[in-house]
Amino acid sequence: MSDSLCCPSVVDAALTPEEAAELAEVLAALADPVRLRLFSIVAARGEVCSCELEEPLGRSQPTVSHHTRVLAQAGLLAGERRGRWIWWSIAPGRLQALRRALGGAP
Amino acid sequence: MSDSLCCPSVVDAALTPEEAAELAEVLAALADPVRLRLFSIVAARGEVCSCELEEPLGRSQPTVSHHTRVLAQAGLLAGERRGRWIWWSIAPGRLQALRRALGGAP
């Protein structure tokens, strides 16, 4: 996926199919209750390893791995391997870019 | 669906399953390229009737009807019947509430 998500706002003018597809990808990554909770847990704690997510989410380890992968591919989560663990944090700027694409003030 | 979408922000604290489910509904409504373009067309023109949407979206009349319905049920679009036509406009406040739920400034 591109890294832009910068220029067009939904409320300014009709989106091109390409712009819409790119925006939809990011929105789809957040449009799941489990991923929203996962994301908010990471945001609240700053840094979380995968193994700390299974219990609060009530999902199996493969499912948690699947969701972290989706959020990371959407550019919303950043993962860093430290030894056996992967520490997840909020990818800076991406959420703000999303809000701007949704018509938020620059 | 509730009409709130007011209080919790994804970045402030861990969302409850109920808060996450409600937010996910609105995000899912926007997480489709066709609906994003539909929404942006309505936003750009102010008011559009359904019959003016089929051509720019390249979708059949039942499909357009399906998408307007999804957006309206999510509280993002408002429809008003005038004669044979239904005029669609952006539901005020809903998008701003979504941005706030995504951590935007109040």
Add this chain to the structure above:
DNA sequence: CTGGTACATTGACGGCTGTCGATCAGTAGT
């Protein structure tokens, strides 16, 4: 090297979603 731990991948299953053709319901004009 052996065993254990953290995470990824695979395969399978059920459910949801986008799409269209066909049909139905409501409105307006003749």
Add this chain to the structure above:
DNA sequence: ACTACTGATCGACAGCCGTCAATGTACCAG
């Protein structure tokens, strides 16, 4: 009433998505 037009609904189909058990991979301690 009849016709024409806008929009909703239904039925069906293909494709995608969330989920988990099983298995694979990478890393560390001993």
